[in-house]
Amino acid sequence: MSTTQLFAERGDKAQIEEGAAFAPKFDADGLIPAMAMDATTKEPLMLAYMNEESLRRTLELGEAVYWSRSRKEYWHKGATSGHVQKIVEIRTDCDQDALVLYVEQVGAGACHTGRGSCFYRSVDASDLASGAKLTFNSKDRAFDPESVYGKH
Amino acid sequence: MSTTQLFAERGDKAQIEEGAAFAPKFDADGLIPAMAMDATTKEPLMLAYMNEESLRRTLELGEAVYWSRSRKEYWHKGATSGHVQKIVEIRTDCDQDALVLYVEQVGAGACHTGRGSCFYRSVDASDLASGAKLTFNSKDRAFDPESVYGKH
Numbered sequence: 187m188s189t190t191q192l193f194a195e196r197g198d199k200a201q202i203e204e205g206a207a208f209a210p211k212f213d214a215d216g217l218i219p220a221m222a223m224d225a226t227t228k229e230p231l232m233l234a235y236m237n238e239e240s241l242r243r244t245l246e247l248g249e250a251v252y253w254s255r256s257r258k259e260y261w262h263k264g265a266t267s268g269h270v271q272k273i274v275e276i277r278t279d280c281d282q283d284a285l286v287l288y289v290e291q292v293g294a295g296a297c298h299t300g301r302g303s304c305f306y307r308s309v310d311a312s313d314l315a316s317g318a319k320l321t322f323n324s325k326d327r328a329f330d331p332e333s334v335y336g337k338h
Numbered sequence: 339m340s341t342t343q344l345f346a347e348r349g350d351k352a353q354i355e356e357g358a359a360f361a362p363k364f365d366a367d368g369l370i371p372a373m374a375m376d377a378t379t380k381e382p383l384m385l386a387y388m389n390e391e392s393l394r395r396t397l398e399l400g401e402a403v404y405w406s407r408s409r410k411e412y413w414h415k416g417a418t419s420g421h422v423q424k425i426v427e428i429r430t431d432c433d434q435d436a437l438v439l440y441v442e443q444v445g446a447g448a449c450h451t452g453r454g455s456c457f458y459r460s461v462d463a464s465d466l467a468s469g470a471k472l473t474f475n476s477k478d479r480a481f482d483p484e485s486v487y488g489k490h
Binding site for chain 1: 345397398427473
């Protein structure tokens with residue numbers, strides 16, 4: 187299947203905002219941000235990016251496939267760790283330039299640091315004169331990253 | 339206060355991932371994505387972008403201030419509509435290149451189309467051979483955009 191058939195051409199503002207055609211907008215680098223959220227707990231897990239082909243693979247496979255900007259390659263989440271993200275629902279926003287993925291996170295967690303979510307720290311803005319600080323929401327790891335990602 | 343004092347310099351991987359210094363990474367355009375979520379319902383509201391100065395203003399004001407990429411100006415959300423987003427909590431991710439804002443959304447909704455959330459449509463992947471389609475989650479508007487945003 188060609189991606190031309192899978193995604194619609196970008197129409198006018200009314201078509202994009204009120205239409206039923208999925209016409210995702212990829213930025214100058216060909217990417218669209220995708221926020222993965224736990225479908226059950228609604229906790230944010232990670233924010234990553236997709237290009238047109240990885241979004242196509244995600245829809246066809248039913249599992250999240252990102253584009254790794256650092257490695258410049260397709261990134262089927264969980265291919266290494268087993269922690270795949272099964273797609274429960276994908277939402278897009280009014281101008282169709284962002285995605286929310288509700289996923290079933292298989293395995294212990296989404297974050298390569300061993301935590302369930304990448305968003306494990308909050309900004310402490312109580313003393314801005316001394317600079318913004320971070321506090322940990324979940325210091326404990328959900329899994330040992332060495333045992334999952336380490337070279338054997 | 340200078341932003342130099344407010345944010346830390348980017349350190350090494352361990353400092354960025356496991357440290358308490360807030361060293362947000364702004365991309366080549368000087369932006370960081372920020373996903374605003376309802377602090378009570380945990381529903382995603384909108385995804386927008388901040389530059390260093392708008393993030394500083396957000397922290398100092400306690401309300402979301404984005405950078406509008408289309409208008410190329412600071413965007414104090416709610417300045418026009420009254421629908422400000424009071425910051426309840428800001429989280430950042432492992433590599434500190436994305437933000438989640440848990441907000442108290444004042445007024446009827448976050449989306450300029452009149453809906454509570456910008457993410458009011460889901461991707462229907464049930465018949466990909468015919469193309470991906472969108473289905474509406476909340477067709478009904480939370481408010482009338484003309485009355486809120488219209489010229490008077």
